[in-house]
Amino acid sequence: xxxxxxxxxxxxxxxxxxxxxxxxxxxxxxxxxxxxxxxxxxxxxxxxxxxxxxxxxxxxxxxxxxxxxxxxxxxxxxxxxxxxxxxxxxxxxxxxxxxxxxxxxxxxxxxx
Numbered sequence: 870x871x872x873x874x875x876x877x878x879x880x881x882x883x884x885x886x887x888x889x890x891x892x893x894x895x896x897x898x899x900x901x902x903x904x905x906x907x908x909x910x911x912x913x914x915x916x917x918x919x920x921x922x923x924x925x926x927x928x929x930x931x932x933x934x935x936x937x938x939x940x941x942x943x944x945x946x947x948x949x950x951x952x953x954x955x956x957x958x959x960x961x962x963x964x965x966x967x968x969x970x971x972x973x974x975x976x977x978x979x980x981x
Contacts, residue, residue: 872902884916886934896936897921906936917949920968929957931970940970 878890879898886897886905896908897916906913906921913932914922920931920939930942931950946958954965954973962976 872898875902880915884919884934886916886921888913888915888921895923897934905934906932914947915949917951918953918968920950920955922947922949922955931955939968940966 876889876891876898877893880888882900885900887900888895889898889908891908894908895910895913896904897906897913899905910923910925911927912922912924912929916934919933922929923932923938923942924930925942928942929944929947930938931940931947933939944957944959948956950968953968956963956965957976958964959976961978963979964972964976965974967973
């Protein structure tokens with residue numbers, strides 16, 4: 870094993886970090902197996918551009934690679950960052966935020 874089987878669940882690496890679960894809580898590890906983000910979230914997504922989505926209290930926000938919550942959990946869903954922006958859902962509405970959590974495109978209902 871490159872990293873021993875010490876996690877309840879694990880995903881693949883992206884940007885040098887991988888989401889892992891221990892005792893029902895999610896965080897991230899580095900490629901050497903050391904913990905980068907303590908497993909304390911209901912869910913944790915992949916890193917992209919230095920940010921990963923996390924879920925707390927049923928809401929999605931974002932952490933940096935040090936595990937600091939940089940965009941508080943307030944969305945119903947959040948996608949990966951790309952070119953400094955991420956799409957997020959609030960109820961049935963979709964919007965776009967920047968890396969500081971500011972709206973670039975305010976939430977609106979997508980039409981067919």
